[in-house]
Amino acid sequence: MKDYKALIQQYELDVYPRRDVVLVKGKDSRVWDDQGKEYIDLASGISVANVGHCNEKVVEAISKQAGTLITCANTFYNDAKAIFLEKLFSVAPKNLTRAFLTNSGTEAVEAAIKFARSNTKKTKFISAMKGFHGRTYGALSATYKKEYRDIFEPLVPGFSFVPYNNFEKLAEAADDQTAGIILELVQGEGGINIGQKEYFQQVRELCNEKGIMLIIDEIQTGFCRTGTMFAIEQYGIEADMMTVAKSIAGGFPMGALLCSDKIQIEKGKHGSTFGGNPLACAAGTASIDYMIDNKLWKQAEAKGKYFKEKLSAHQLSKVREIRVIGLMIGIELKDKSQPVIVELLEKGILSLPAGTTVLRLLPPLTISYEDLDKAVAVLAEVLA
Numbered sequence: 001m002k003d004y005k006a007l008i009q010q011y012e013l014d015v016y017p018r019r020d021v022v023l024v025k026g027k028d029s030r031v032w033d034d035q036g037k038e039y040i041d042l043a044s045g046i047s048v049a050n051v052g053h054c055n056e057k058v059v060e061a062i063s064k065q066a067g068t069l070i071t072c073a074n075t076f077y078n079d080a081k082a083i084f085l086e087k088l089f090s091v092a093p094k095n096l097t098r099a100f101l102t103n104s105g106t107e108a109v110e111a112a113i114k115f116a117r118s119n120t121k122k123t124k125f126i127s128a129m130k131g132f133h134g135r136t137y138g139a140l141s142a143t144y145k146k147e148y149r150d151i152f153e154p155l156v157p158g159f160s161f162v163p164y165n166n167f168e169k170l171a172e173a174a175d176d177q178t179a180g181i182i183l184e185l186v187q188g189e190g191g192i193n194i195g196q197k198e199y200f201q202q203v204r205e206l207c208n209e210k211g212i213m214l215i216i217d218e219i220q221t222g223f224c225r226t227g228t229m230f231a232i233e234q235y236g237i238e239a240d241m242m243t244v245a246k247s248i249a250g251g252f253p254m255g256a257l258l259c260s261d262k263i264q265i266e267k268g269k270h271g272s273t274f275g276g277n278p279l280a281c282a283a284g285t286a287s288i289d290y291m292i293d294n295k296l297w298k299q300a301e302a303k304g305k306y307f308k309e310k311l312s313a314h315q316l317s318k319v320r321e322i323r324v325i326g327l328m329i330g331i332e333l334k335d336k337s338q339p340v341i342v343e344l345l346e347k348g349i350l351s352l353p354a355g356t357t358v359l360r361l362l363p364p365l366t367i368s369y370e371d372l373d374k375a376v377a378v379l380a381e382v383l384a
Contacts, residue, residue, distance in 0.1 A: 004034060019345055026053030029367035031350065040371050042361040043350045047188070047220045047328075050247035051290045052366035058250030061286035062279060069278045074271065084281035087288050088256065091229050095238045095260050101276030102255040105219035105245030106134025109182070111257045112241045113138040113156070114270055116180035116213040119263055123157075126173050127182045128164040130190030130355070133217055133243075142182045144190070164193055167202040174206060180213040180241075181206075185231040188220035191358040192323045192330020197235050204237040213240040213262070219255070220328075223247040224291050224365055227301030227326035250287035254280040296365040300326035303365070307372055314380035329361040330354055331383070340382055347378050 004022045022034040029052060031041050044050065051058060065080060072078045085099060100115075102108045117123060125142060127133065133142040140149060141156040149155060158177075162169040164187060174181070181203060187193040207214040216239035221231040225247065228234055232242065240262050245255030255275075274280075291297070308324045318340070323330040333340065337353045344351050354360035363375075 028052040029364045029371050039348045039350050040375050041350045042363045042375055043352045044362045044364050046352065047225055047362040048246045049251050049364045050223050050225060051250050051287050052364045055250050055290060057286045057290045058283050061282045065279050065282035071277050074276065078278055080278035080281040081276050084285045087285045091288060092258055093230065093232055093238060096242060096258040097261055098259045100257045102272055103253050103274050104255045105243060106136045106139040108243035108245055108255040108257040109133045109139040110136055111270060112215045112243055115263050115265055118265060120179040120211065120213060122177045122179035124178045125159045125180045125182055126170060126178060127161055129161050130164060130187050130193060131184055132189035133182060165196050165199045167199050170203060171206055174210055174212060178212050180215050182215040182217060184217045185235060186221050186226060186325055186328055189354055191355045192328060192360060194323060194325055200235045200237050215241045217243050219243050219245045224296040224300050225326055225328050228297050249280050249283035252280050252283035254284055300365045303327055303372060310376045311379060316383045318383045327363055327365055331359040333357045333359060343382050344378065349375055349378050
């Protein structure tokens with residue numbers, strides 16, 4: 001058997017802090033390594049496998065489309081794209097009426113930055129401390145973490161950061177050159193910090209008053225993760241633009257920028273070779289269909305409450321707080337999360353960090369209650 005680990009170490013740039021595991025197979029909420037060891041996946045490829053690994057409907061749609069038409073230049077109309085767009089906007093917030101399709105979340109953020117500048121004729125942006133929006137130059141400029149930014153500076157000028165959930169500080173930062181405010185409703189990588197409804201309603205009012213574009217980042221929270229199809233449904237506001245990706249196509253690389261009627265862009269001012277290709281669109285249609293048919297937003301809400309109740313019943317001496325919205329779970333620890341992540345991996349549980357001290361859990365929304373119980377038992381042992 002080939003040494004897969006050695007081959008990757010030899011040929012791929014070493015930019016990822018890798019776990020010492022070679023994953024080769026996945027099904028629903030389980031994955032297997034090349035030694036046959038089975039794991040319960042509480043990471044979902046960072047909130048990608050919402051419909052489960054190798055979802056049968058998604059696999060079937062990709063297989064069928066792959067035998068029909070894989071790629072199509074965006075200068076042509078395409079049936080798979082038309083069907084996907086109709087499906088996407090059947091579940092999207094009603095004020096969002098047009099999309100620019102991408103391959104990833106960071107590309108969607110890049111488009112939002114360009115469209116905000118071109119539509120407002122202003123240049124500045126405000127985002128939140130601990131916020132994460134991607135690693136390409138524009139998206140990185142809106143991302144707070146110094147470790148991601150420092151060696152690539154100077155970044156795109158005009159970006160500033162304010163404390164999350166602090167409207168007074170945000171209002172002070174906004175001026176007549178502010179083109180957009182970019183915020184996550186729940187900060188994922190920042191620690192599963194849940195936005196306050198009143199705060200976001202105040203931000204929306206400020207944007208209305210000052211002619212600022214409100215850009216809501218739902219890359220991690222979208223597609224049923226938080227107990228509604230999109231987290232914004234819980235906040236009573238409308239975005240001018242909303243970025244989505246990750247779980248949009250059942251694990252296939254895809255993203256989108258959803259825009260209100262305020263947003264106009266001239267032909268030729270932006271584009272993508274692969275964005276919205278037929279294969280991705282077929283996967284996206286199948287994934288959204290599965291979410292609707294199985295009411296995954298309801299499953300996320302019920303399973304999230306169940307998980308918190310079961311875990312909280314244990315004595316967890318290493319835990320400060322458990323934050324849950326749907327199946328988006330942050331366990332704030334009294335010490336660093338990395339040793340806990342390694343120990344969980346050894347015991348057959350995949351998990352993620354969210355900052356230095358937060359354990360982030362984003363299981364497939366299809367995860368069984370049996371697997372939740374098993375995961376809780378291991379977590380209770382490790383966190384006791």
